Amino acid sequence: MxxxxxxxxxxxxxxxxxxxxxxxxxxxxxxxxxxxxxxxxxxxxxxxxxxxGDPPERLTTQVITNDRLIALTPPGSELAHRGRTALADLFEYSVLSLPVGTGIRNVLDQACAALNIDPAVALVATSPDTVAGLARRGPWVAVLGASMADAYPDLAAVPIDGAEIPALxxxxxxxxxxxxxxxxxxxxxxxxxxxx
Structure with a gap:
């Protein structure tokens, strides 16, 4: 969380x-x-x-955040200099993500499936802080929700084109x-x- x-x-x-x-x-x-x-x-x-994407059926829902996916990377990286990336191009880098079953990961996997992209995630961590912390240190690019970017001001937030499913x-x-x-x-x- x-x-x-x-x-x-x-x-x-x-x-x-x-x-x-x-x-x-x-x-x-x-x-x-x-x-x-x-x-x-x-x-x-x-x-x-x-x-x-959509809230679960037959349950009442209060949406707290409605996010797009972003890539977080150190400000001096090649990806940060690009300013944005296509989903297919994201996997040129070593991608960090949250585990399968989390909202962010489900959005990433569904967006990749819609474009027939193999979501080759190099490393999985269970908390956004760990994902961002690893992105600061290594060759990895973190994939999180846009609302989380403010919590990591030392990382560049790069929009991901082609990941249109909202992360709620x-x-x-x-x-x-x-x-x-x-x-x-x-x-x-x-x-x-x-x-x-």
Missing amino acids: NALAAAPLFDALAAFHRDHPHSELEPVEENYDQPVARVRSGSLDVALVGLA LALVWPERTSPALTVFLRHCREAFRGTR
Whole structure:
């Protein structure tokens, strides 16, 4: 989870706990498919997930960010001097990405599939900070969402042409909610206001 998502979610959890100190909260971190399936089955009340394109069917969704993919690279690199890259040309470099099952990676894989490109990802890391940290040091180019670029001002953000599927960060929950979930969602809406 990146700082853009973590801080407001932590604020919402804290506000809910202050209002309802006897309610049980159990934050869980999992890849995309697992929390969506668990919300559908009722074993999770709400999930913050990364999505590729459209929100999941039969769930209520609040989109937090709607991003395009970008490449992050040191400012002196050849790619930074180009100023933008086509998706097919991106793989001339050693690409770093988040794991399969995350929203950003799903967008990358789907965009590559639409153009019949083999997404040869050289290295996978589980957090955006790790992906960006590695891009600072090596021959790698990080692929993340555009809203994350401000968190890494020492890296050049290079737009990727041909990756048109949006990467969404969204809260998802069932259409019917409990009173406690309704209150928690109100805190989430307040905490995430202005993060788009």
